[in-house]
Amino acid sequence: xxxxxxxxxxxxxxxxxxxxxxxxxxxxxxxxxxxxxxxxxxxxxxxxxxxxxxxxxxxxxxxxxxxxxxxxxxxxxxxxxxxxxxxxxxxxxxxxxxxxxxxxxxxxxxxxxxxxxxxxxxxxxxxxxxxxxxxxxxxxxxxxxxxxxxxxxxxxxxxxxxxxxxxxxxxxxxxxxxxxxxxxxxxxxxxxxxxxxxxxxxxxxxxxxxxxxxxx
Amino acid sequence: xxxxxxxxxxxxxxxxxxxxxxxxxxxxxxxxxxxxxxxxxxxxxxxxxxxxxxxxxxxxxxxxxxxxxxxxxxxxxxxxxxxxxxxxxxxxxxxxxxxxxxxxxxxxxxxxxxxxxxxxxxxxxxxxxxxxxxxxxxxxxxxxxxxxxxxxxxxxxxxxxxxxxxxxxxxxxxxxxxxxxxxxxxxxxxxxxxxxxxxxxxxxxxxxxx
Numbered sequence: 013x014x015x016x017x018x019x020x021x022x023x024x025x026x027x028x029x030x031x032x033x034x035x036x037x038x039x040x041x042x043x044x045x046x047x048x049x050x051x052x053x054x055x056x057x058x059x060x061x062x063x064x065x066x067x068x069x070x071x072x073x074x075x076x077x078x079x080x081x082x083x084x085x086x087x088x089x090x091x092x093x094x095x096x097x098x099x100x101x102x103x104x105x106x107x108x109x110x111x112x113x114x115x116x117x118x119x120x121x122x123x124x125x126x127x128x129x130x131x132x133x134x135x136x137x138x139x140x141x142x143x144x145x146x147x148x149x150x151x152x153x154x155x156x157x158x159x160x161x162x163x164x165x166x167x168x169x170x171x172x173x174x175x176x177x178x179x180x181x182x183x184x185x186x187x188x189x190x191x192x193x194x195x196x197x198x199x200x201x202x203x204x205x206x207x208x209x210x211x212x213x214x215x216x217x218x219x220x221x222x223x224x225x226x227x228x
Numbered sequence: 229x230x231x232x233x234x235x236x237x238x239x240x241x242x243x244x245x246x247x248x249x250x251x252x253x254x255x256x257x258x259x260x261x262x263x264x265x266x267x268x269x270x271x272x273x274x275x276x277x278x279x280x281x282x283x284x285x286x287x288x289x290x291x292x293x294x295x296x297x298x299x300x301x302x303x304x305x306x307x308x309x310x311x312x313x314x315x316x317x318x319x320x321x322x323x324x325x326x327x328x329x330x331x332x333x334x335x336x337x338x339x340x341x342x343x344x345x346x347x348x349x350x351x352x353x354x355x356x357x358x359x360x361x362x363x364x365x366x367x368x369x370x371x372x373x374x375x376x377x378x379x380x381x382x383x384x385x386x387x388x389x390x391x392x393x394x395x396x397x398x399x400x401x402x403x404x405x406x407x408x409x410x411x412x413x414x415x416x417x418x419x420x421x422x423x424x425x426x427x428x429x430x431x432x433x434x435x436x437x438x
Contacts, residue, residue, distance in 0.1 A: 027408035030401055031342040031354070037408070039355040046358035049434075053427035055357075056330060057383075057419040060426075062342065063335025064384040065402050071292030072299060078313060079287050083280065085317040107358035137352050161409075 016048045018175075018182035022058075024163075025051065029058035036140035036207040039108060040163040040183065043205060046106030047181040104168055109205060112136070113144070117168070117203065120144055127151060140209040147171065147196040147204070160209040162186045164194070169202035171195060262289060264377045267333035275323035287316055290334075294341045300403045301345055311348045315341045329365075329372035329429040332380040360433060372429055379422040386418045 020041060027033040028041040045052045075081075103110065104117040112134045113119050122130035128148040136142050147153060149169065165183040171194040178184055178194075186192060196202035262270075267289070273282035294315050298308040318340050326336050346354045387395060398417065400406050 023408060023411040026401060026411055029342075030404070031346045031350075032401070032404050032406070033408050035352050035355070042355040042357045049427065049430050052357065053423050053430060054419070056335075056426045057423040059339055060331065060335045060380055060383055060422055061387065061398065061417065061419070062338035062402050063332050063380065064387050065399060066290075066293050066297055066338045066341070067334045067384060068388070069293045069296045069300075072296040072305075072308070074291050074295060074312065075309060078291060078309065079284055082287065082291075082313045082316045085313055086320050089317065089321060108355040111355070 016050070016181040018178055018184060019048065020044055020051050020054075020183060021185055022054070024185070025055050026058045026061075029055055029062060034138040034140050034209060035136045036138060036142040037161070037163060037209070039112060039134070039136065039142055040165050040205055040207045042108035043106050043167075044165055044181065044183050046108060104203070109167075112142075122146060129153070140207055142205070142207045145202075145204045145206055147194075147202045149196050149200055149202065150198040152193055152195045159188060162206065162208045164204050164206045167203045167205060169200045170197040171202050171204070172197060264332050264334075264380065268328045268373065271319075271323055271326050271328075271333055271336075274320060275326070283320060286319065286333075290319075290337050291316055294337065297338075297341055297403070298345060298349070300399075301349060302404060303345075303349055307348065311344055312341075314348075315344045318344065325359075327365075327368065327429075329368040329376055329432075330426050332377065335380070360430070365433065365436065369432070372432065376422075376425055376429065379425045383419070383422050390417075 024033065024037065024041055028038055033041065041055075045055055105113060110116055113132075120132045122132050122144075124130050128151060130146040132144045134142045134144065144167075145153070147169075153171075163183055163185055164178075166178045166180055168180060170177060170179040172178070173184075173192040173194040175184060175190070175192065177197075184192075184194075262285075267286065270282040270286050273279040274286065291312050295308045295312040298311050299305065303311060315337075319337065322340065326333070331339075343354055343356075346352050387398065390398070397406070401411055
């Protein structure tokens with residue numbers, strides 16, 4: 013496990029722990045936590061807050077036959093599935109992301125965006141949008157701002173922008189104040205998972221015209 | 229290091245603040261709570277010997293709390309009853325996944341209830357982090373279990389001592405009345421020590437099994 017320097021915010025972890033975060037952002041949180049012990053510990057402490065709330069919760073009586081009904085549910089359950097074998101160490105994508113892609117990096121169905129940049133939109137519920145981006149080393153993404161929140165997590169390669177260097181596992185949390193120009197670090201392609209809750213806003217004219225067609 | 233969370237009250241619609249007034253008709257009085265060690269022992273019995281008596285005790289303690297939690301999260305009584313039974317059945321089947329060096333029994337119950345709630349109430353998928361490849365130890369270090377228990381109690385105490393207004397906001401964040409955007413950074417929830425404790429348990433697991 014390499015060193016991760018850019019982490020999730022407390023608000024994101026608390027919202028994910030509470031179970032109220034959008035599916036798209038939740039996918040980024042689950043993918044990051046899969047690689048980051050620091051954020052896993054922070055997440056589990058926010059879950060402990062939920063545990064404390066359950067403890068002090070008032071109680072609502074169940075129906076008289078609820079325990080019997082629960083045993084009936086248990087008895088009707090299919091036998092427990094075989095334990096899942098430990099993941100292969102050379103997976104690029106952690107399990108939650110593989111579940112959305114339908115496999116690891118080789119299973120991605122890329123669509124070209126021009127200039128060697130490719131994307132694959134992942135199907136999620138909710139208003140937000142989640143995509144994988146592949147940016148050739150040394151190439152800049154179009155300069156863009158956001159109306160809402162954008163989370164970008166690096167899975168392979170690295171990018172740099174006004175906020176620093178982002179390598180595997182790092183996540184950039186960008187809000188509407190940040191106008192950034194990520195540039196993939198020279199060398200291998202940079203592959204990122206990006207989730208937004210509102211469409212991006214590009215500064216240049218051409219991307220703005222193309223935007224409705226390419227679905228960014 | 230204290231981790232601070234504030235809730236940005238300016239962005240909360242007036243309607244959402246009626247949470248505290250929401251009536252709960254069929255409440256029963258709080259019974260004396262079994263200690264976490266007793267609860268851990270009950271989960272262990274369910275895991276190792278499928279002990280139905282132990283499960284019945286867990287049920288009596290947690291089912292009425294889970295039902296209240298689901299109703300506060302917006303379920304009507306019928307859906308809350310049905311979902312609570314599903315949550316309790318899930319506890320039976322997932323007893324081997326519980327790790328008392330990383331979570332109290334209440335926290336584990338909370339996570340199972342939360343996941344069921346997302347499925348049943350919000351009809352959304354829940355992406356879950358990859359499990360640590362080795363899973364919980366069969367017999368975790370008792371000192372770790374004890375320290376985690378102490379940290380959990382301190383955290384519960386700290387939450388109980390928060391000013392009324394702030395505690396109400398935390399509850400609303402967890403019962404689903406606040407969006408991510410309404411939870412702002414920086415101000416008040418002391419998570420530093422329990423976070424360090426969980427972090428330590430994760431590192432030990434990695435060293436022991438990795």
